[in-house]
Amino acid sequence: MRPLLCVLFVAWLAAPAAGQAAPLSAADRERALQALAGDDGDRREAAVTVLGGTGDPKWLAFLMALRDGHVYARGQEGATEVLVGTATSTPGDQPVIELRSPYDGAARGRAPLASLKEVAADRRLRVAIKPFLDADETRLQLADPDPAVRRGAAIKLGNQADARSASVIETALAREGDGWVRHALAEALALIRLGGADLPARLDAARALGGLHSTTALPALRAVARDPAAPSALRTAAERATGQIERWAMLTAAVETLFQGASLASILLLMALGLAIVFGLMGVINMAHGELMALGAYATFVVQNTFRAAWPGAVDYYFLVALPVSFVVAAAVGVILERGVIRRLYGRPLETLLLTWGASLIIQQALRLWFGAANVDVAAPRWLSGGVPVMVNLTLPYNRVFIIALATLAVAGMYWLLFRTNAGLRIRAVTQNRGMAGCLGVRAGRVDAATFAVGAGLAGLAGCALTQIGNVGPSLGQNYIVDSFMVVVTGGVGKLAGTILAAAGIGGLSKGIEPALGAVFAKVAILVAVMLFLQRRPAGLFAARGRSAEA
């Protein structure tokens, strides 16, 4: 009972001071310090609450010193002098410490350590001190140069809804330039005022929260709307704000689903692009495509470790090096595969499918033996972690944005390669009519190898990108590969546009139905959808036409 009474008493004491950080009276101050020097745990805790409750930075500094064990007491029981120790030195045969008074920090001379009694902060006291220091730290963060830190601090203060923070937030709001931080500050301020006692301020706060689309305020607003003790005007305002926020939440959910769909579509596209090009050229479904992706991912892992070992300062930029490296590694393995075995089976697609499956098993097991069966750790570079806030309550993660950009670039690159270069002209010639292209002097074998290399390289690139959004393990490829086969089959082999459309369709559809059906049944539904789609177009969206299609 006693601690509770103490806390209540202190709360009563501190209440008028809330938000203004009124200075402590000399008597209060003396009583608190004497209590701290004593042995009574309850009184000591109450003293910390009094000192911390002032919110005064100087008292907070004192509490920090207390926590760190730098506070000493000198003199008799009941009339002790509480001091803060600073520097110790050993001029003679025993250590001597410089002393300062608490709060104002006036010098109080030196004393031998042995003559002082340490005012130790036990666990209970440290627990009591922590919230004051934390709250202070959060308030300090409002002045941080990094807007993300400021925004985080503002959100935290809003969640705490501590009335004492209001003035600090107001000051911060007045000088804040960044829109997102301003929004978070305004939200925090409104949250604090909503919990206050002043009715017009609470009404304003409820309206403001509705206008700010604050999801964090929903529980508080709902509580107000249901509270029979609240004035009816306030309850109506809270209800209206709740409705406003809920409508906004639906809108953000829709935009988020759209974005997730686009993100999944780009992943599928990155994976299916290489697959589709090889399939279009040689009629070969490369079952080892997933393992080429895994190779790209592991290449990224190796590059990262090399950077960590050799250039720890530049470790954030490893990813820029890993992108081309993973492309080259996968492309090299692809060329070995094509020249070594696949070309012997030209024109027998089912056999090639089995052959590449065999190759995939070997690559997968080799990765497992070399790197171990467990997932390896690929850290996101700092510039890819975090996200860009686009709407209230909607932050798009940088890694997803990056993948969308990479997929767009890869598609643009493929279009450029196929339609703006001589090599592309040859590839298209061999795709359309291998025999005729050969007669006209195109070396089909070389074109095959080069195309396969590009396709495999794209797989490596996809694997490198996947390290940023998923686990990297030997079976990385397996998780996505069937989906990308579906994209290729749905898209058909005639045009790149088919692959793009199919990736967008399958990615969008699966994210669209996932909330309703769950991931597993969404996948089944996609399979059924593809089956039904193929009823209309058995060779995909863009089928290869003409005589060569019947080969």
Next chain:
Amino acid sequence: MRKPELLAVGLVALVLLVALPVCNALPPDSSLHLPDFTLNLFGKFLAYAILALGLDLLWGYAGVLSLGHGVFFGLGAYAMGMHLMLEIGAKSVYQSALPDFMVWNRVTELPLFWKPFYSGAFTLAAIVLVPAVFGFLFGFLAFRSRIRGVYFSIITQALALSAWLVFNRNEMNLGGTNGLADFKTIFGYPLHHAATQRGLYTATALVLVVAYLLCRWITRSRAGKVLIAIRDSETRALFSGYSPARYKLFVFVVSAVLAGVAGALYVPQVGIITPARIGVLPSIEMVVWVAAGGRGTLVGAVAGAVGVNWMQSWLTTSYPDLWLLFLGGLFMGVVLFFPDGVAGAVVGAAGRLRALVRRRPGEVLTPVGPETTP
């Protein structure tokens, strides 16, 4: 049947059907005694061989490569497994009439689709009919819209993936990842008795022989010739007035049923069925049995299923790391160097040997090698 072939098949059937069970029934100290474990292992291989026959019919004869036969295997296996689960009754760990996993998942009442599986006759019918109906529906959609070649293979692989995902879900009430296991009796006979296992083995061998004769009859019939025609050129078969879709659908359903029966025979002998047996990897492993044994020859499919699985059970115990490497190598090696599998290689070698033997007496072999130079 030609005489030597009849003789060979009959001999193998005799060994599988009679000799092995008899050897197993001999007292353990006899030198000819076959351990229970080995017979059980063989039972599993022969169940796989039944599936391989169906797959060979589909791929080797009709040229349709299915990468999703694990699903049909699973349908038969789960049908059998459900009946065996219900046969356990209150003898389970939780002493509930419900299967144990339902007790874990807090299912209080037996789901409706489980109830008919109390009946043994229904179960036997379901083992045939469920894969048949499912195969018919899938095949109908696929072949009607002329999905073929790699397209068909990819779609069946997606089917295997979907089925694996679905069977893994606990809310399907099929045991989730752990599958169905801990069976006690089959049609009242205790499963752990050697005699029951011997009976199951013999039943499997018998079904295999029947399946072989059925497949042989199909391939020798007029329909079999059309299947081969479709494999070699679907368009030409179409223009000759046949409907490739119907023939393919027929053979797809037959092979689905064979896979389902194989699954049903597999379950009581192995004692467990999990989604891991019906996913993408096991489905494509089934294809390699046929490829290694020799597609387009029924004997090859059987030999491949037994041989590859024998190798697997040896390698996975002795060198577990090497199994996948070996499997991958087998895929590549068979496709590259033995496109007709072991059976094809043997037939080829036999043909060359015969040509050598049948040389007329007066004919002189053209000498080859350095000694021919004067």
